[in-house]
Amino acid sequence: MAKKNKHTSALHEKKGVSDPEITNISHINKFKKKRKAQPDAQSLTQDIISGDITALSRAITLVESTNPTHYKKASEIIKQCLEHANNSTRIGITGVPGVGKSTFIEAFGEYLTSQGKKVAVLAVDPSSSVTKGSILGDKTRMEALVNNPNAFIRPSASGNSLGGVARKTREAIILCEAAGFDTIIIETVGVGQSETAVHSMVDFFLLLKLARAGDELQGIKRGIIEMADAIAINKADGDNIKAAKLAKVEFNRALHLYPEKASGWTPKVTLCSALQKEGIDDIWKIISEYLTKTKTNGYFEHNRLEQNKFWLTQTIEEQLKQRFFNHEVIKKALATQLQLIEDNKTTPFAAAEYLLNLEKDL
């Protein structure tokens, strides 16, 4: 097999054919100059607000950059965009792999744009990277939406920490809103803690399920069913309809076991077939009802404010921990204290006190 596939790569270079030499210096300089002429924060912001998608993409790239200069520029842009942001509906969508998220988002996005909405699709997936195929990474799975002028799709920012990815996504939301997108869809994979992060940045949380999936225990255990404002049972088509209807009854029963939500909203269960584009309008109807209810009873605004407080506190706490535990002096002292604990010479509490006092004097 290995031998057979040896020359199948399109990148294979034939022996004896070397790269042509670049001789046109003026061309190179022109290219370099163009590269340098990056627009400043002010003009990028102006372009974003006027709805320029290229400017939006560039700004999100700056947000995602690990280069401090880039990030400083991104912060300026975000600050200027803030007064043009916040006027959107933020919808979180989760579901285990195989539930049909991409197909659903494509159908849902198409429906929304047909209703005159401008839709941005972002993703939170801390496990994503260039090498791993990840959600939204393969835009070809949403071909129609990619080519839709009223839709903007951006794969998940890469990064190892959920906090980092979540921050970048929260900032991308602001930029998309400033660029005029009125419906923001945040997709997440149904694994790990990413649902909780997404739940903390959206107005409405939609859980996609399959009939007879048998993963109800996982959903309950990880608190995902508790977070859902609606459960849509996807692939409710063909032979599957009967099982889907049964699942609807069961999820409705399960939802009644939970206490009433702070939003005053009773979570709904609905059926859909993203493939057949059926039941998609029902989901938007549910979301509209939710928006009317929570904007009337004040929960909508209250929730956004609480989310901001949550991210503020979360960021500070994470930074405090990092500062402390990454300090070289603390690192060494911590190792010593851990050894003392292991040798029954000190308690975790006495060791903590010692380390905290040590840090005060640094």
Place this chain on the structure above:
Amino acid sequence: MAKKNKHTSALHEKKGVSDPEITNISHINKFKKKRKAQPDAQSLTQDIISGDITALSRAITLVESTNPTHYKKASEIIKQCLEHANNSTRIGITGVPGVGKSTFIEAFGEYLTSQGKKVAVLAVDPSSSVTKGSILGDKTRMEALVNNPNAFIRPSASGNSLGGVARKTREAIILCEAAGFDTIIIETVGVGQSETAVHSMVDFFLLLKLARAGDELQGIKRGIIEMADAIAINKADGDNIKAAKLAKVEFNRALHLYPEKASGWTPKVTLCSALQKEGIDDIWKIISEYLTKTKTNGYFEHNRLEQNKFWLTQTIEEQLKQRFFNHEVIKKALATQLQLIEDNKTTPFAAAEYLLNLEKDL
């Protein structure tokens, strides 16, 4: 009603009868001197190690005190006790109110002492206070165990924060172990986060359940079933036996849905009747099997070390947060930043950065 009860208090003072004057000054001085003559840390430690229960009680009182002088003394005692501690089996017991925890602990404690064990019973209940009737608060519910010379019962330390109560309990464990108690039972109520705290300080975690209680969803949701090393279905007596046997089958099935435990132990489900003192020996048999297994495969030691690390990190993180958010300058600046967020003038992340930089210069 109010009028009728006006004079029913034993503390009611009759008019015209005033307190007798204290004339014996020498008596007062004697009393004061005795009060002052509190044993020092060194001698208290000696008494604890020799198994003196009064000294143990005194030391725990010092641990629970909010007076810094007392606490300093307590720390010295704990440090000296450490090398005599750790040689016990620490068992966590939880279950919702009504499951029969007190009756169970009484029966279990009696059984253990009859087997030559020395049993200390502590509790973690952050909601407990003098006014609220709380677990272990009413020792009369464990009358036999209270009067058992080989048992020591201590109600939950009071306090508003779970972290504070947990710390006091962890330190009380060390003192009890130094005093020669070889089996430490930590009781907790089946509400709030206290189970997680108790789970992080014991070797074995026992969940008490009732047949047909219908609170399985809660248990799964809050991860309690996942933490259990054994589930004992209590009140399996009389007409209840059939239902209890059925519940046993169901819990066994539920437990199989969880991944294998790091301990390599497969959780067991068993029936008991604390009232009839039936099935109690089976529970001890299960715990003994667990101890043999985890002491052989190294998990027992590993787990205690991990628990120590957990409490060390936990304590530091809590203190870092408190230090930061309780600082007067930060408090004021935080209020300003929250207002700026509400007015769309800044983001939670920019605000966090501002506050963290502010704190650096304090």
